[in-house]
Amino acid sequence: MNAKPEKLVEMRGVKLKFADKVILDGVDFSVQKQEILVVMGLSGGGKSTLLGILMGLLKPSAGSVLFKEEDLTKLSRPKLNEARTHIGMVYQNAALVSSMNVRDNVGLPLTELSDKNDKEIDSIVDQKLDLVELKDAKNKLPSELSGGMQKRVGLARALALEPELVLFDEPTAGLDPINGKHIDDLIVQLRDKQKVTAIVVTHEMESAFAVATRMAFLHEGKIILEGTPEEFRHTDNPIVSKFLSAHADDKHAKE
């Protein structure tokens, strides 16, 4: 008998308004353990906002956000901070602390939240930087790194506390194809080798299809389609089809 897949994250009827503008209008989805859910949608459609809600940085106007069956929107600050240590996030602009070198950036969650000594922290930092192939950049400041390298350091930092869930906000946006592919490979590797669950927000089609085990399309504040990459390729949903074909046309034009 097959075991029922375990839900790690679930959003139920999540709504968010800024003043009179509705950003999310009842978002429902769930993510099973070791899945990579790719959330796509038009720019400014609320994809990054969704991640902000999952991190507890934004509070939804309605609905619930369950992480390991606990509602993040109802947790007290200490419990929310505790939950956050199980979630890593890679930001669109990397969001590294600009005054700290790479070593200190990656080690920041460890120095602040764990009881590990400097030697142990150094060893974990080395291990994570090795994973993203940036061990040589340990003493550099973020300003001395390229955009792709900064994102990889951001990923190393997100992985420092061995999170169960990693959120990626446009991980390949603005990167050249080689760096973009490198990030995609890392996301897949994380799932395969470290059993990490991921939610990836992107509008880069190639990247989306390369990493996704499941996909969701966010449009006008709602998930209008959810399914496997294969189901997405053959969808007859007019908005999603238009989105995918626009990307295909763009790709052909570039070729």
Add this chain to the structure above:
Amino acid sequence: MVWMVRETASEITERIAKHRAPFRLEHFFYQTNRVGVGSVPMVILLSVFIGLTMALLTGYQLQRFGTVMLVPAIVSVSFTREMGPLFTGIVLASRIGAAYTAELGAMIAGGEVDAIEGMGIGAFRYLVTPRILAIFFLTPCLTVISVVSGIVGGMFISSLMLQISYGFFYDQVMTNLLVKDVMAGIVKSFLFGAIIGMIACYKGLSVKGGAVGVGVATTSSVVIAISTVIACDSFCNIVMVTFFP
């Protein structure tokens, strides 16, 4: 601002409940070095010149009435109670307050504060606490340096132009300066430090609109901090003169 203080206090309580230090000592010492050591030359320079000018102008007025010997008492008491804390406050509001606001504002604009908060570290506790504590504890120290520098400036010009010897000046300072004058200056300077730190951090964490927003917040932080320090100084003087004459 109440929101910032409440969140910071809540994060500190959370850390203490987990038997962890509320902030890293190395961050606190880094900030104290910046606030304190970094500000010493400017505080000394300004205070010497202000003390010197004050003694000179007071002396010339008092000479007309034959009471020039009151200069040491006037300079020392007014510098200890008023000028020292006030000028230190103004120097720190413009030098450190502006730096705090610009730094935190740039971190907000770059998403760094959200990233720290998202890791569960507690951005307020991590960023605000060492900064406010540093300026709170270092303002009185700088005030003492400012007072001594101002009196030395006054002593120097009195000897040079008002024919008051160093020995007489020193004796007069020691005779006329009371413990309550020193306490008044020190208490005010603690208050000014806390005001500047809180306004600067609050303005930095409330930045909206990227680089322009950082500029606007920094200007606003300095203007509000200086105005509040001056207003608070007047209020403290009224209270002290009324209740501790």
